Amino acid sequence: MTQQREKWDVLKILNWTKGYLAEKGVENPRLEAEWMLCEALSLDRVGLYLNFDKPLSDSELASYRNMVARRGKREPLQYILGSQEFMGLDFQVTPAVLIPRHDTEVLVSEAVKRSAGAGSILDIGTGSGCVAIALAKELPDVEVCSVDVSADALAVAMSNAEKNGVTVQFSQGSLFEPFAGRRFDMIVSNPPYIPASDIATLQQEVRGFEPLSALDGGADGLDFYRSIAAEASNHLTAGGWLLLEVGAGQAPEVLELLRAGGFSRECFSEKDPAGIDRVVGGRVP
Structure with a gap:
């Protein structure tokens, strides 16, 4: 021009x-x-x-x-416009949070399917709050808690909860840190899962603008799954579910981590609309 x-x-x-x-x-x-x-x-x-x-x-x-x-x-359009739709809801997004992807809607749908009798859900690594807020909207009688290590991300998530008219309990900390002695009926997470060596190969919009801490899953992309799978059973009620979003090709390894962490019951994987195994889960005995 x-x-x-x-x-x-x-x-x-x-x-x-x-x-x-x-x-x-x-x-x-x-x-x-x-x-x-x-x-x-x-x-x-x-x-x-x-x-x-x-x-x-x-x-x-x-x-x-x-x-x-x-x-x-190549700044993402969502950051320029300041919003992104997810599960029919409008979410504010800033460079402090990962932009919600429609693939992640599979995680919400699978959680809702398994929510019968659940009184409480924990969302780990909430970012924009899209998963926690969508669950609070779908399950108004369930207490939804969420945690993120980033204060800036939590500020965005709190604003989104207010904007969408739901109540979510937000905590700052790493993984289960704020929840010593607390148990939930379900735990969900979309953790960072990109192998560190793959970050440089991502689209410029992603590698140049989205928060690295929400992308980098360690050398093989599985660091956060190891930590969550090892601890989750200590924070779930009997028969509680753990549901995780995974990257392409990661489902078999993450399922093995779940089984090693005591999730021996009803393990499953579910595909996204592109046919990629996108969500895995299991239940504590």
């Missing part, structure tokens, strides 16, 4: 942005251009289509240019 005072209407600037973002390697340049322009103009996409000949004001153009520049540097 030049600095000359030329007229930029909606259609003209969308076409320009599509080409610019495509050059920068953005996968869906036209669609993302539309989403950012919707934000700048406070319109939905239907409104955008009905206003193709609308000229942008100086302030609208400045706001849009800023967003496009950030996206051109």
